[in-house]
Amino acid sequence: MVVSFIGALKLFKVLGSSFLLVGGVLYLTAGQSIIDIPRMLTSNLSLLTLLAMLPWMNSVVKSGRFDCYLNELMNVNVADLGKLYTRSSITTLTLAAFLNLSAVSISQDVLKRNLGSLSKSIRNSFINRTTLRGYSLALVWSPLEMLVAVSIFTTGANYVALLPWLLFIAVITFLVDSLSCHLIFKKYSYDNNQVNKSHDVNMNKLMKKVLHLIVSLILFLALVILFGNLLNLDFILTVTMLIFPFAFIWALLMRRGRSFWSIGWKTWKMKMNKMQNFVVLFITLSFFATTLNGTTFLKVIQQPVLFFADFPLMIFFLIQLLFIFLSLFGIHPIATIGILSGIIAPLLQLFNPISLAIVLITSSIATLTVGTYGLLVTLTALNTEQSPYRITFDNLLFAFIFSGIGSLVAYLLL
Structure with missing residues (x-):
């Protein structure tokens, strides 16, 4: 962290220093042992290791020219940013189901x-959303x-029973977001001279490449599940260990x-030469989040939720707001689930686990x-x-709508 701090951007230096300062105050007030400090600093190291390996998965996709086919798939018959938005969302959604962060x-x-000719503000706004x-x-x-x-483990809900409703929520949210952003961006014309027109695109070849990508990534996920279960490893560690050998063998077969x-x-x-910002952020954030969990501040957060326990929809919205609010200050959603674990047990006796x-x-x-962090x-x-x-x-508005749709569906299932 000390070495990376020197080369980090000013924003991350300020954030890291703030997390260390507040975390240090919380550490002193909580009376925690000095022996615990290394554990407090290293809880996010698995994320840093995963970040260090992700470039190899990106590289095999680029070496197989899948990014070029992705480019074609995004741009066929697209005349404005409104249509491109929906196409980009579908493409990212499809790839994310297999490639995750890559x-x-x-x-x-x-x-x-492709959007290099547009103003930076419009381009970034488009990318941020889609x-x-x-x-x-x-x-x-x-x-x-x-x-x-983690959510299924905490509530004891059955995944098979959950899946249709989660897919329903994803579809409804996608339709709402696509329609609204189509109206926002359709006024911007899109003319990429580097993209082949629809009649020049070999759709058979394009679909074969897409199928190749899907099959390869399904195999990768199958190996992750297999090795994770055989070796009893968590998901992040298993993915991190398999990325390089899988990418290398995939490249050889192609x-x-x-x-x-x-x-x-x-x-x-x-x-790797740009990892300084991530190192400073995640190590200091780990210290802050861990020390926070050891304080009485958690009880202050839990009290408003318990107060509205007789009003299911209200408590669902409070949980939703709590997740979003804490995420703005760097609290990971898993930590928020941990915060709520104390009230989940009594709520399970009143509400449907699903x-x-x-x-x-x-x-x-x-x-x-x-x-934000x-x-x-x-x-x-x-x-x-x-x-x-x-x-x-x-x-921010999308986050409220997305989780709000989830809360409404959950309320209807009570």
Whole structure:
């Protein structure tokens, strides 16, 4: 952290210093042992390790020219940004179901290149919305998403019973978002001279490549599940360990080994040399979040929720607001679930477990688009060279609508 602090951007130096200062005060007031400090600093290291390995998955996708086919898929028969928005959301959603965070980087790279002629404010606003929202809608129903797994574990709900409702919420939210943003962006014409027109695109070849990508990524997820269960490893660690060998073997089977090494080595060096911001952010954030969990401040948060226990819809909305509010200050949604765990048990005796699971899942996933210090927002801020607060502002209304739809569906299922 000390070494990375020197090369970090000013914004991350300020954030890191703030987290250390507040975390230090909380540490002193809570009377925690000095022996616990290393554990407090290292709870987010698995995320940093995953970030260090992601460039290799991006590289095999680029060496197989899948990003080029993604570019074609986004732009066929697109005349304005309104139509491009829906196409980009679908593409990001589809890829995110398999590539996870890598899909966001790939989609953002393609959009940055194709929207280079537009003003920076319009381009960034478009990217902030379509990529982050598409990504979140892919995770809300995924059994491999950590937030989904934690919510199901906490409530004891059955995933098979949850899945139809989660898909329903994802579809409704997608339609609402696509319609509203289509109306916002349709006034901006889109003319990319580098994109082939529809009659020049070989649709058979394009669909074969898309199928190839889907099959390969389904295989990757199957291996993640297999090795995770056999070795009893958590999801993040399993993905981190499998990324490089899977990407390397995939490149060899495509006969793209040389381009994979060429692209991968350059990309990995470039990304690793920009890890200072992430190192400072996640280590200091780990210290802050861990010390916060050891204070009586948690009881202050729990009291308003318990006060409205006789009003289900009100308590669902309070949980939703709590997730979003805490995410703005760097509290990870899993930590928020931990905060709420003390009141979940009595609520399970009153409410349908499926309803509570839906509220926890939609509220936690919605924070991914607005968590100012979260991984997704921070990565987007670095990719697009803008303030993370701008990204939060662009997606705040969506987060309320997304989790609000989840709360309404949960209420109807009581």
